[in-house]
Amino acid sequence: MLSTFKTTVLSLVRDHALLVWTLLFPIIMSMVFGLMFSSLQEQDSYAFDTVHLGIIRDIDFDAAPGLDQMLDAVSAEDAQTRYFELTDCADVDEATRLTNDGTIDGYLTVSSDGTPELHLATRMNGTYAASISKAVMDSYVRTAAEYKEAISQRPELAADPQALAVFSTSAVSTTQLSVTRTAPQSSMRYYYALLGMAAGMAAMIAAEAVRRCQATTSPVGARRVMGGIPRWKVLVATMGASWACSMACLVVAFCFMRFVIGVDFGGREGWCLVALVLSAAMATCVGAFLGTFVRLHAGIISGLTCLLSIFSGLYGPGVQTLSDTVARTFPWLSAMNPLWQISHAFFSLLYYDSLRPFAASCLGLVAISVPFLVLAVIRMRRQRYEHL
Amino acid sequence: MDTDNAPQPAPTSDVVAVDGLVKRYGDLVALDHLSLHIRAGEVFGLLGPNGSGKTTAINCILSLLSYDRGDIRLFGEPMEPTRYDLKRRIGVVPQEVAVFDELTVRENVDAFCALYVDDRSRRRELVDEAIEFVGLGDFVKFRPKKLSGGLRRRLNIACGIAHKPELIFLDEPTVAVDPQSRNSILDGISRLNHEGATVVYTSHYMEEVEQICSRILIMDAGHEVAQGTNDELKAMIGTGEHIRIETAPLEEDTLEAIRRVEHVRHAIYEAGELACECSTGAHNLADVLGILSGAGVSYGRVYSEPPTLNDVFLEITGKELRDEHVG
Numbered sequence: 001m002l003s004t005f006k007t008t009v010l011s012l013v014r015d016h017a018l019l020v021w022t023l024l025f026p027i028i029m030s031m032v033f034g035l036m037f038s039s040l041q042e043q044d045s046y047a048f049d050t051v052h053l054g055i056i057r058d059i060d061f062d063a064a065p066g067l068d069q070m071l072d073a074v075s076a077e078d079a080q081t082r083y084f085e086l087t088d089c090a091d092v093d094e095a096t097r098l099t100n101d102g103t104i105d106g107y108l109t110v111s112s113d114g115t116p117e118l119h120l121a122t123r124m125n126g127t128y129a130a131s132i133s134k135a136v137m138d139s140y141v142r143t144a145a146e147y148k149e150a151i152s153q154r155p156e157l158a159a160d161p162q163a164l165a166v167f168s169t170s171a172v173s174t175t176q177l178s179v180t181r182t183a184p185q186s187s188m189r190y191y192y193a194l195l196g197m198a199a200g201m202a203a204m205i206a207a208e209a210v211r212r213c214q215a216t217t218s219p220v221g222a223r224r225v226m227g228g229i230p231r232w233k234v235l236v237a238t239m240g241a242s243w244a245c246s247m248a249c250l251v252v253a254f255c256f257m258r259f260v261i262g263v264d265f266g267g268r269e270g271w272c273l274v275a276l277v278l279s280a281a282m283a284t285c286v287g288a289f290l291g292t293f294v295r296l297h298a299g300i301i302s303g304l305t306c307l308l309s310i311f312s313g314l315y316g317p318g319v320q321t322l323s324d325t326v327a328r329t330f331p332w333l334s335a336m337n338p339l340w341q342i343s344h345a346f347f348s349l350l351y352y353d354s355l356r357p358f359a360a361s362c363l364g365l366v367a368i369s370v371p372f373l374v375l376a377v378i379r380m381r382r383q384r385y386e387h388l
Numbered sequence: 389m390d391t392d393n394a395p396q397p398a399p400t401s402d403v404v405a406v407d408g409l410v411k412r413y414g415d416l417v418a419l420d421h422l423s424l425h426i427r428a429g430e431v432f433g434l435l436g437p438n439g440s441g442k443t444t445a446i447n448c449i450l451s452l453l454s455y456d457r458g459d460i461r462l463f464g465e466p467m468e469p470t471r472y473d474l475k476r477r478i479g480v481v482p483q484e485v486a487v488f489d490e491l492t493v494r495e496n497v498d499a500f501c502a503l504y505v506d507d508r509s510r511r512r513e514l515v516d517e518a519i520e521f522v523g524l525g526d527f528v529k530f531r532p533k534k535l536s537g538g539l540r541r542r543l544n545i546a547c548g549i550a551h552k553p554e555l556i557f558l559d560e561p562t563v564a565v566d567p568q569s570r571n572s573i574l575d576g577i578s579r580l581n582h583e584g585a586t587v588v589y590t591s592h593y594m595e596e597v598e599q600i601c602s603r604i605l606i607m608d609a610g611h612e613v614a615q616g617t618n619d620e621l622k623a624m625i626g627t628g629e630h631i632r633i634e635t636a637p638l639e640e641d642t643l644e645a646i647r648r649v650e651h652v653r654h655a656i657y658e659a660g661e662l663a664c665e666c667s668t669g670a671h672n673l674a675d676v677l678g679i680l681s682g683a684g685v686s687y688g689r690v691y692s693e694p695p696t697l698n699d700v701f702l703e704i705t706g707k708e709l710r711d712e713h714v715g
């Protein structure tokens with residue numbers, strides 16, 4: 001069994017094509033992200049100018065939950081970083097006039113459905129201040145959505161003024177804003193989604209290992225079936241070796257992000273390791289199942305991974321909005337996406353004080369892995385075939 | 389009453405006993421009631437043209453393929469996919485080279501040997517021996533991709549025999565191998581046999597089978613054409629020796645006279661050579677030479693070749709055994 005384990009590991013780590021996808025690819029991608037985000041950061045955050053923002057306090061503005069509290073928090077004179085300086089405007093016409101003559105940089109309106117809209121002067125286009133302002137408003141939109149959901153589940157919260165404090169004091173907004181000072185907060189999501197993608201690619205490892213121990217999928221497999229070791233031992237060793245290799249790839253990617261790029265994992269590296277263990281297990285179970293099919297191309301796994309990565313928000317803000325929408329509208333659909341579960345697990349570690357959302361994602365990963373494992377074992381146990 | 393004393397099937401000394409094996413691939417009958425019995429210490433040849441079912445037969449015997457009918461016993465016991473005790477006594481050299489591309493020669497032999505032998509120090513000895521045996525000593529650190537075709541075949545063999553199996557299946561181990569490598573492979577197989585292994589050898593090269601096999605089963609389209617020793621097989625048919633004689637050009641009369649000799653079936657003169665095909669007879673060559681002398685024809689070199697397994701195959705099936713093979 002030990003020898004099967006060793007043989008499997010050795011043949012996997014020497015497979016160059018496999019290494020490129022599972023080890024090199026995530027590292028290169030995180031380097032690309034790192035360069036992208038660090039150039040944003042280089043536009044010296046200390047030289048950041050407070051944005052002069054016009055506010056139109058109409059009915060819609062007042063109806064938007066916590067908007068006032070949030071704006072107060074980020075425009076207070078004593079705030080750590082003062083994002084906005086607020087100017088009250090009577091209506092849109094006045095706000096437009098003030099924007100055009102340069103008194104203010106832009107203004108905020110709230111549509112009738114409660115969505116805040118940021119109107120910035122064209123001279124603000126592409127500035128760091130503009131992207132920060134957008135990030136702040138994004139943060140508000142997300143917090144508001146969560147607040148509304150919380151209210152819908154526990155209506156008594158609406159009467160509790162403490163609940164509104166979430167907009168000025170909760171970990172949600174403060175974390176987002178404080179992180180924004182060093183690097184735009186949203187960048188973390190890319191790395192977490194990338195870890196999900198790395199796990200998806202790691203499924204190739206088990207698929208390849210299983211391909212090499214089945215008579216139908218490779219001549220080497222046929223030969224090994226004729227060996228004198230009980231089948232279950234071969235399978236346990238193969239799965240163990242695949243898991244170890246997947247784990248190694250993920251740990252390398254994680255360490256690269258954490259120590260070279262400096263990605264923030266909320267100081268919960270121990271829990272991150274748990275997430276990695278489960279991610280590698282998921283990759284092994286799904287990969288083993290796929291590896292039992294004769295006509296499986298490695299391209300299918302990378303294609304699937306790229307597809308699922310759309311819904312874990314790897315490809316940019318637009319896609320992140322899409323993935324957030326899917327997660328809110330069809331939570332079960334996201335829950336079935338292992339890559340979403342992985343990126344969500346890391347996201348939860350950073351985002352929430354409570355470990356419950358993290359645990360939910362971990363459970364989700366286990367729930368995805370088990371059926372694949374069962375199916376894979378059923379298919380791999382066979383040693384005698386109709387035809388080869 | 390003691391049911392334990394019910395009559396047991398008599399233990400046979402057959403290492404491989406196959407009876408009435410039928411294997412279908414959909415409508416195609418790949419094995420049609422094939423039976424073969426191989427005794428300990430034999431080199432048993434399975435000879436047949438491409439697609440005659442040799443590989444299918446081996447895979448059924450090894451329980452890698454399911455079959456429709458038949459009884460397969462190895463070492464007197466019914467063979468099943470989970471009979472690891474039986475599998476441990478068997479070595480397999482498959483038709484296609486089946487090794488790990490990422491492992492070196494040594495690591496490959498060790499990896500396959502480890503499927504049978506747990507003990508590491510024992511394995512080290514066995515692996516060294518096997519590498520020595522196939523003559524890959526200079527290539528232990530090579531990956532299979534870097535080896536020539538012939539050397540890869542030898543590696544394929546080493547991987548199948550390193551654990552010193554009692555029964556070895558070799559499926560066309562010499563395909564696409566140069567004559568030198570082929571001879572060393574054939575020598576090796578004979579040596580394994582002398583060391584006590586029973587060998588099952590498949591091929592569509594009759595010369596090889598004639599050279600090393602003590603008993604031969606000729607098959608075609610999934611069923612047995614003939615079975616026996618080399619001599620027995622040749623005695624089964626009416627074809628005798630092929631005679632070729634270098635002569636000066638022959639008169640038509642002389643050629644006719646030769647054709648009238650009792651056991652001569654065909655005689656033609658072509659490119660300075662008289663070629664006669666004879667049926668079995670005691671003194672065919674003397675008869676033919678007598679006629680040439682009588683006609684005053686001087687002759688040069690004389691060749692007399694005994695019938696081949698191809699003749700056996702040809703006579704029974706009406707087809708040529710050998711196909712246009714490479715090389």
Ligand SMILES: Nc1ncnc2c1ncn2[C@@H]1O[C@H](COP(=O)(O)OP(=O)(O)OP(=O)(O)O)[C@@H](O)[C@H]1O
Nearest residue numbers: 387388413418437438439440441442443444445592
């Ligand atoms: N997986 C399969 N599905 C359908 N038919 C098959 C399959 N494998 C083999 N056959 C058919 O079964 C017959 C026997 O094939 P087999 O490979 O056993 O022949 P062989 O004697 O080993 O030939 P060769 O000398 O070319 O190796 C052939 O007609 C072949 O086409």
Ligand SMILES: [Mg+2]
Nearest residue numbers: 442443444483
């Ligand atoms: Mg064959």
